[in-house]
Amino acid sequence: MKEYFRDIFQSIWTVLLGMKITWKHLFTRACTMQYPDQRWVLPERSRMRLFNKIEDCIGCGQCVRACPVDCIYMTTEKRTKDEAPVFASDGTPIKLRVTQFDIDMSLCCYCNLCTYPCPTHCLVMTPEYEFAVYSKQDFLYRFAKDKPVAPPKPAHHTPVPEPAK
Amino acid sequence: MEALLKLLSDNVAGYGSLASPLQYLLPMVLASLCCIALVALFPIVAVYAERKVAAHMQDRLGPMRVGGWHGWAQTIADGIKLLLKEDIIPSEADRVLFKLAPLVVFAGGFASLVVLPFGASVIVSDLNIGVLYVVAISSLGVVGIIMAGWASNNKYALFGGMRAAAQIVSYEIPAVMAILTVVIPVGSLSTQEIVRAQEGGWLGIGNWFIFKPVTAVAFLVYYLASLAEVNRTPFDIPEAESELVAGYHTEYSGMRFAFFMLAEYVNMFVVSAIGATLFLGGWNSPVFGGPVAFMLKSVALVFVQFWLRWTLPRLRVDQLMYVSWKVLLPASFVLVILAGALAVR
Numbered sequence: 001m002k003e004y005f006r007d008i009f010q011s012i013w014t015v016l017l018g019m020k021i022t023w024k025h026l027f028t029r030a031c032t033m034q035y036p037d038q039r040w041v042l043p044e045r046s047r048m049r050l051f052n053k054i055e056d057c058i059g060c061g062q063c064v065r066a067c068p069v070d071c072i073y074m075t076t077e078k079r080t081k082d083e084a085p086v087f088a089s090d091g092t093p094i095k096l097r098v099t100q101f102d103i104d105m106s107l108c109c110y111c112n113l114c115t116y117p118c119p120t121h122c123l124v125m126t127p128e129y130e131f132a133v134y135s136k137q138d139f140l141y142r143f144a145k146d147k148p149v150a151p152p153k154p155a156h157h158t159p160v161p162e163p164a165k
Numbered sequence: 166m167e168a169l170l171k172l173l174s175d176n177v178a179g180y181g182s183l184a185s186p187l188q189y190l191l192p193m194v195l196a197s198l199c200c201i202a203l204v205a206l207f208p209i210v211a212v213y214a215e216r217k218v219a220a221h222m223q224d225r226l227g228p229m230r231v232g233g234w235h236g237w238a239q240t241i242a243d244g245i246k247l248l249l250k251e252d253i254i255p256s257e258a259d260r261v262l263f264k265l266a267p268l269v270v271f272a273g274g275f276a277s278l279v280v281l282p283f284g285a286s287v288i289v290s291d292l293n294i295g296v297l298y299v300v301a302i303s304s305l306g307v308v309g310i311i312m313a314g315w316a317s318n319n320k321y322a323l324f325g326g327m328r329a330a331a332q333i334v335s336y337e338i339p340a341v342m343a344i345l346t347v348v349i350p351v352g353s354l355s356t357q358e359i360v361r362a363q364e365g366g367w368l369g370i371g372n373w374f375i376f377k378p379v380t381a382v383a384f385l386v387y388y389l390a391s392l393a394e395v396n397r398t399p400f401d402i403p404e405a406e407s408e409l410v411a412g413y414h415t416e417y418s419g420m421r422f423a424f425f426m427l428a429e430y431v432n433m434f435v436v437s438a439i440g441a442t443l444f445l446g447g448w449n450s451p452v453f454g455g456p457v458a459f460m461l462k463s464v465a466l467v468f469v470q471f472w473l474r475w476t477l478p479r480l481r482v483d484q485l486m487y488v489s490w491k492v493l494l495p496a497s498f499v500l501v502i503l504a505g506a507l508a509v510r
């Protein structure tokens with residue numbers, strides 16, 4: 001009998017306690033972020049979309065080797081002696097012509113391992129994170145600007161997914 | 166309605182020369198239009214309010230997009246969506262009962278509005294058995310719920326319907342007993358008489374039944390039982406989504422589903438309004454009386470329903486029955502005996 005009344009009292013009391021907690025939360029600031037209107041300001045060195053400043057790329061291929069998921073595709077050819085010498089912005093001579101520098105961001109695992117070995121610091125991760133696209137093919141970012149002069153050597157050629165039509 | 170009739174015959178020239186049935190019909194139509202407006206508008210506001218209250222109790226924002234300012238048009242958009250949805254009746258369902266059920270559930274809540282005393286003269290009909298009428302007519306909803314559960318030809322719907330029936334029938338007894346503790350001292354079943362009995366007193370609120378010893382506990386009993394009668398959390402096992410999909414309205418979609426929702430919110434308002442009438446002094450108020458005070462009290466009780474919903478988890482079926490038969494029922498019997506003893510004294 002004592003237990004019965006104690007249970008009733010306890011249930012009413014605990015309900016009131018619970019209501020006190022929810023009442024407090026009613027006036028707590030909501031933690032929701034209204035996404036398209038408000039956005040996170042990401043830190044400068046966030047690991048989001050990759051960017052390659054192709055003018056500084058010397059085509060060394062260290063990023064290709066570092067990539068754990070093999071999402072960087074690179075084809076280079078040797079610049080001939082009679083071409084005018086070109087230099088990266090830090091003065092490194094560019095001896096290879098980068099004819100293909102493709103990054104498939106749909107495969108990228110955002111580990112950032114490719115940017116550390118880059119000798120000219122031209123491959124970086126940017127804080128840009130809103131790059132959803134309608135077609136998976138559009139995730140293939142093509143950075144190379146130079147067209148191949150010599151016919152490509154099959155041994156150095158890496159298979160590339162078909163570009164979007 | 167009598168007041169409306171008087172208003173019309175006093176202010177509209179030649180109203181008395183109308184045919185006598187027409188004279189009575191017009192106030193009836195006007196009063197029922199007011200009720201329909203309330204029934205149609207209250208859920209729109211209440212659903213939005215509930216979503217906002219729920220969201221803020223969980224530190225969220227709730228609907229923020231539709232209509233611009235804080236998503237005020239969200240419920241209207243939802244209503245339009247439900248109107249435009251395909252009307253599906255399962256092929257094995259009992260078509261007649263399936264179509265009838267939402268209307269029966271809705272009618273139960275809607276008809277209760279007749280005796281709600283919004284103000285001293287703002288009442289559709291001051292029946293001398295008003296409280297009994299509400300208790301009787303609101304039980305109609307159970308019939309509709311079982312009808313929906315059975316007609317859907319779906320095991321979850323049937324389980325939901327059965328649970329709802331068991332629950333509402335059990336909780337009706339403590340609710341009615343709690344109402345009796347108010348009826349005994351007043352000596353009348355008319356809602357207006359009960360409200361008038363609560364006039365005056367200390368600060369204008371001293372005669373409210375919630376401030377008197379026996380009826381204060383009765384209010385608690387009534388409120389808990391009314392929560393169960395309208396299938397609100399923590400007593401919402403008839404539509405326990407984690408076990409029964411959606412309970413008795415599993416198979417319903419579109420406007421028929423909307424009618425169930427409408428009925429649920431109207432019922433929430435009705436039980437709160439009855440609670441306000443019986444225990445919180447109805448339209449009496451120390452500051453301003455009338456419909457505003459009545460609506461404020463009812464809405465405050467509806468808010469407490471929201472509040473409890475987002476505080477408490479759902480009870481188990483046996484716990485639900487325990488609360489009704491072993492706690493509320495004995496308590497309400499004791500209260501009735503005490504109220505009777507006080508009235509005789």
